[in-house]
Amino acid sequence: VVDLKSSIAIKTPEEKIHPIWTYYVYTTNIYNTMRRLLRTLLVTNNVFSLTPVEDKNEINLLLETLTLAYPTPKTTIMSEFSYEQLLLNMFHRNFGFYSNPNLKYPRSQTYNSRFKTVLESIFLNIAQAVWSQGSSFQLLEDPAALSENLNDLKSMLISSQTNTQDWLNRYWVDIFDRLLSILDQPKLMKEKLGIVEVGRDKILIALGGKFGIPVPGDTLYRFDLANYLNTFLNKTEKTDWDINAAADLYKSTNFFKLLFSAYSIVEKRDFKREVQFIVPRGPTIYPTGPTVVPRGPTVVPRGPTV
């Protein structure tokens, strides 16, 4: 018997921001966009120019970001790969993302391959409950299965975030937070770069367009999803799930509706549609006898033709 409790009893750090947040922010390509912006700052003044006295703050801000967000590795072990590759390694280990064998980054033998399946089965379960709530003919709530799944998810997440994962994630959270806050600098974006869009996602898309870096069009939903999943997974890791606790989740309908709408746009799986298209019907009649499945064209032996 596998003792689930012992792995679940591992404590999670306070004030933690979940690696899933880092993942969805990373997928907006903000890191590469900023890389090009900083590169431009260093080598040319034909896109924007900052003057040493009036724009002292902006220059300092960017230079600090440059050294801390795009550093060279200090140790010989670290110099075998870049920080970005280490980040991909984290996503692979925690969530099983980026398993494309053509991508070059250091891999762990053990990784969390079932993350997405379990997560989506939880979402489907919740979606069924949320959209059948108050229904008079069919209640699809199943808190027992939900609590099982949640426990499963919790144990797989907690046991995969070991060694330096927590520090690595905190590093990237801080870096991404800084990059995001640069998008909020009206002086830099509006006056210097001439970007008049409103909202981080729009500014980032415009910035990507300026530097020729593809930024996904659904960036807004990626930011949303990052925040929602961060809360959800943190909660998953911190709660001791039982049937009652799982049933409580069904009450947060608004939270999950927002989460699912962002999820359907980013991950292209629409739980609302899936739930809606379950048509109530009578008991399914299964065929009694073994069904013979035809296997390819039957070859009829032919006698020798004369």
Added chain:
Amino acid sequence: MSTIEVNSNVQEINPVQRVWAKTFLQFVTLDYCIQSEIERLFLTLENSDVVVLDDMKNEIRNNPYKLTSKMISKLEEIYNEFDGLDTFLGEDSLGMGDSFLNDLTNYYISILLQQILSQVLVNPRKLYEMQTIETEEEIKSASDSFGTTNKIDDDLVTYYRDLRNEKNKEMLETATENSPIDGEIEEILITVINSIADFSNTSEENILRNLKASYFDEKERENRLLYHLFQIPKTNDETLETDEEIRETTSDKYEELFEKSGLNTLKTELSNLIPFDFYGIINFDIFSDLMTVWNQLFQENDPEVINTLIGNLPKILEKFLLSKTESTSCCEDIKYRHNCLLIITDFIQKTLTPLRIEETSHLSQYPSAYNCLVSFRSLRAFKNIGEWHLNEYLNIEKRDRSRLGFLYVCYWCLSPQPELGILFGKVFDWFGKKIIDKNYGISEDEQSKINPFSMFPGSLERSIGSSVSVIDMDYETDKRRFKNKESRLQKPGELEKVLNSDGVRWLI
């Protein structure tokens, strides 16, 4: 009613928020002191020629924070009379002149300190950074010797205090762009930094922050101060008629508050700077130099805690409504749930008026020390004209304690344990047994059976009980956390500090 210690884990409390809450308590204390001092200053002798007109009394009630030239000349008259009396009586004098000068000095000091604290309220992180020292080894809880004393080694505390004072002196010099500061002012400012958000009078709490060994001492001091600030008035308080009676009863009351709030050392040092005669006090000007240097230290506004406060205030009533009363066999809380909800709704509606919420959100949008003073000053504000003495303000018959309630709610929101039961218990006591019996239909016998903690389980941060959609609240908390962090990261120089404090600098 005993307060249950729900969360004694100091590590979980956001330290900057803690600094803010404690500074806030000191701020409210000073307000008491100002009210009490100015009240005592304008007390006259019986059958005296010097009379304070009602017009002036009203003016002082409306704004006790500023002395007009008319008021000062009135004060001069009063002082001269006292002084004359003292000289006349010679050896047997009551020392009324001296006590008058003492009050006047303290009045000016209180006003100054309130201005100093208002800067901290807008930017608590700055103070936190000044009070924190980063050293290789942490202060360990016990002494090395075998003779355990249950106390931290004094030498160690002194050593850290010296270390920190050195650091702060350097910081002061950088803030004033390396121009030399007057030695007196520098010393005073060091004491200021040590005394704010510290009730121990020896800057012990700031140094031993996050140490479990000193947590309960700290808690006890805080509870004592809270008791004095937000105490429950006694029913049979006799109204004080003559000025003499008031002078006797209120004497030492505010001095005690100085002591309790940990500002005593600071007050003594400041009063040593001021000459002890009437014109010397009135014309004293070192305070403005002090404020200039202090303002240079706090040039940025970073109202992260005020943002949290404004996020919390509108949620309070909802939390009470969502909190689920468990019905158990031993207490019949569920029976009176509706009545108790009425009580708390009435309280919140009176206390957190839209005007006050708007004022606070204005403060978080336009954070400045001045706006801070406007929002959190004046216990008397929004009160009927005609109530003159602080005693009367606390009198049970005059039930409008809404301003006091507002200040308490602000503190409660940001305290380490914003348990719903704590606030409800306080409100229950404030309303008084008679009122609750009459207006809310719970008889006095039944009242004693009500346990606030089982009536409204849960806290502002997270609610216990199964009726609540907790994840929405978690999401709001997360969002606030991101916002706080981003507001820090918008400034150059902050990224490195954040990375350092997260302990991830080893990566780079």
